[in-house]
Amino acid sequence: MATIGHTEAFNPENERISAYLDKQVAILLSVIGGKTYALLSDLLAPTKPAEKNLKDLEEALQTHFEPKPVVIAERFQFHQRYQEPGESVAKYKAELRRLAASCKFGDYLPQAIRDRLICGLRSEGTQKRLLVEAELTLTKALEIAQRMEAADRNTQRLKQKGNSDPLRVSDVHRNSTHGSGSSARSGTHEGSVVEKHGNGPTLFGRDWLMYIRMDWSSLCVATVQNNTLTLKNLLTTYSDVFKKELGTLSGFKVKLSVKPGSKPQFCRARQVPYAIRDAVDRELKRLESFGVIESVSHSEWATPLVAVPKSDGSVPLCGDYSKTVNPVLDIDQYPLPRPEDLMSCLTGGCKFSKLDLSSAYHQMILDEESRPYVTAPKRNLENKILVWYFDPFLILR
Known part of the structure; x- marks a missing residue:
């Protein structure tokens, strides 16, 4: 029965430690495969791999396959990481912690992950909520972000449920007139038309107007009656002010x-x-x-x-x-008022005007x-x- 790849535990009474390590070198060179052995030979040339001890072989392979990371480059990758579409806050935080492992932040690690978490979030509402917190730790930031994420998810579900009104379909008649409300005809194509009822989603947006060739100006014209607040009327009424x-x-x-x-x-x-x-x-x-x-x-x-x-x-x-x-x-x-005093006087205001006198x-x-x-x-x-x-x-x- 072959025993390549397996050695017994070291027994100082039966053999020397150097002989035991040489045995492990031979086993390692036998199981790494021909491709890796050729690579190891190139790395150690002109010395043969069998002439090196186990520590030298380990250092050569680790230097090649797992080079020592450059801290500045690792931190660059860390600060370039943003939350991806569909990625949860918890998964995003775990990915940041993985990237920070080789950044050598030391005691600053929690603050670094907290700052990158806030800057990289896709939700602006969550970012604004986190930025108003005076004493914000990583744990508290993660808790708030996950609550906001759950609230957004529940809101989207409610919106989808509220927009599930059925759409009625009516037949298209050949000689239909514009604005009939139940049928329409475009160009030379005929078929079924979808008529929207209730508060369902929009059937198509404004981008479609340039592809559907119709006289939209005659169909959809919005006019404002008795508009006395036009610019021309204002300039005429208050001509003394604008002269x-x-x-x-x-x-x-x-x-x-x-x-x-x-x-x-x-x-x-x-x-x-x-x-x-x-x-x-x-x-x-x-x-x-x-x-x-x-x-x-x-x-x-x-x-x-x-x-x-x-x-x-x-x-x-x-x-x-x-x-x-x-x-x-x-x-x-x-005594000139402070900006804070002026801002407090505007509390509750809805409309503001700016006057610039010549x-x-x-x-x-x-x-x-x-x-x-x-x-x-x-x-x-x-x-x-x-x-x-x-x-x-x-x-x-």
């Missing part, structure tokens, strides 16, 4: 207060680059035509203007009040006593004039 001219804040004027004993500061006009001088002049004329600024002959206060060209070709003008009015301005200290701060008028504080000099080739610049926002910023 291109600047509006004016009515019933209120801005008053600037300076500290007692403040001395007026007069700064020269800054040089304007030749490339934008024409644009600056056009902007000054535009503001003057809207009543934002006006010319004066003299003033004890003067703040230089700063031209800021934009990509659309316009050149907005700003006043540099950092060395004139700002240091002596008596500013009202109003040059909003130009629509605020300064009172007569405050206008000299914001005077700005303008230099040209003919003479020097002074301009009142009505823009309180530029003063306070």
